[in-house]
Amino acid sequence: MLQKSLVKIISKIRRSLDFSEICQTATDEVYKVLKADRVNIYRFNEDWSGQFLYETVNPQWASLLDLQTTNDQIGQNVSACSLSLLDSTKATDTHLVDTQGGAFAEGEIFRVCPDIYGAGFSQCYINFLESYHVRAYSIIAIYIDQKLWGLLAAYQNSGPRQWDETEVQLLVNVAEQLGVALKQADYVQTIENQSIQLNQTLKELKQSQAQLIQREKMASLGQFVAGIAHEINNPVNFIYGNLAYVDEYVSDLLALTDAHSSIDSSQSPPLADDSAVIDYDFIRQDLPKILGSMKVGAERIRNIVLSLRNFSRLDEADIKAVNIHEGLDSTLLLLGHRLKPDDTFPAIEIIKDYGNLPEVECYPAQLNQVFMNLLSNAIDAVKEAYPLSLSNNNQPGLPAKIWISTMLIQPDEVEIRIRDSGIGLKSQDLSKLFDYFYTTKPVGQGTGLGLAISRQIVTERHCGQLQANPDLERGAEFIIRLPLNLSTCLG
DSSP: OHHHHHHHHHHHHHHOOOHHHHHHHHHHHHHHHHTOSEEEEEEEOTTSOEEEEEEEEOTTSOOHHHHTTTOHHHHHTOOTTOBOOOOTTOOSOBOTTTTTSHHHHTTOOEEEESOGGGTTOOHHHHHHHHTTTOSEEEEEEEEETTEEEEEEEEEEOSSOOOOOHHHHHHHHHHHHHHHHHHHHHHHHHHHHHHHHHHHHHHHHHHHHHHHHHHHHHHHHHHHHHHHHHHHHHHHHHHHHHHHHHHHHHHHHHHHHHHHHHTSOTTTOHHHHHHHHHHTHHHHHHHHHHHHHHHHHHHHHHHHHHHHHHHHHOTTOOSOEEEOHHHHHHHHHHHTHHHHSOOSSSOOOEEEEEOOOOOOEEEOHHHHHHHHHHHHHHHHHHHHHHHHHHHTSTTOOOOOOEEEEEEEEEETTEEEEEEEESSSOOOHHHHTTTTSTTOOOSOTTSOOSOHHHHHHHIIIIITSOEEEEOTTOSSSEEEEEEEESOHHHHHO
């Protein structure tokens, strides 16, 4: 009968490679077969102290797993009188911690005690055993290879028990199989841990690679932009600075010409002839317009240069308090050519709802990079959606719009929302949206770096949050939350 039970127990143990499942299966099955009051698995620590890890116990008895949390003697396997070798030929007690496992570590496989009151134990050790109601027990050593790992213990609490040889042998066989199974489980756990570490290392490598690519890309772009801004700035400053003088001089010349034109042509024939040749009336009307156009053009170039400088901010690597709206407007100005209409697409309308925000401490160039990524994606999504709407029963195209709103949501936190009327996000994309190298764009049109790096900039560099709004029926919306005082957050 016990032989069949042993085969069943070993079969169940071998089915699993999970440490917890193996141990709990062993205690459950031994408890049922031997009809013991309690079956425990005890594991040694490196210093030969230890703790009960798994247990199956009759409900009428207290759990040693619970008792060891409040009883230091049970929890550390320590008693004032030490633990006995349970061998009548040995005259002295021993301590498993002091002797580094005692006789078990020396090769003893099992100990059997039919009655603690007749085993010759010292009174203090009997008191220790009584503290958790032990009357008789059979304890078997669990070895992994040649190293003592722990103990398999069957306890009888209700009274003495003469342990049959076949019962002890069953426990010995189960303990032996536990050692083999635990070794296999340890191998599996080691492999799983290594796999987790390798996956984490791979993820970090991908992240580092993406950062290096993006940093190099943005460094080159920033230097390029700064160089263009510098080259454009000099001639523009010259033009813009002299326009006022040109305007003044032309006004004077026109006034002088007006004065001369009022003189009788018979008294000043050369001037009258010149007026007829140079079409004075046309020039008089057109010159102010030309100057006005020059002024508008020069002003626009100045704004572009300012936007380029604000966007690149190569000289502002440290934290600085800035106006968030300036960064958004600079980014929009640089993307202006993509917002204009063409033969196949209408103009994209930008709808701003800027709140009254204080300056925000941030890394300005990095935050502008986030705005560039989100707004570029929004433009792509709107343009991708427009042809689809046209092909839908020849209905007019849906409005091409991008909404940008900002507000102070807490005394120390701002929120920026960028929403578009584009193709929207699929539910299956939401969980992977910010993964490195994941993109919803067609092959060759996206690297999968923009959103991943944007989230990293917002979360790691700015203690903020970047998330997609999953509740929109149409289009997509990204929400950025940033603290006002970044230096306080970073410590």
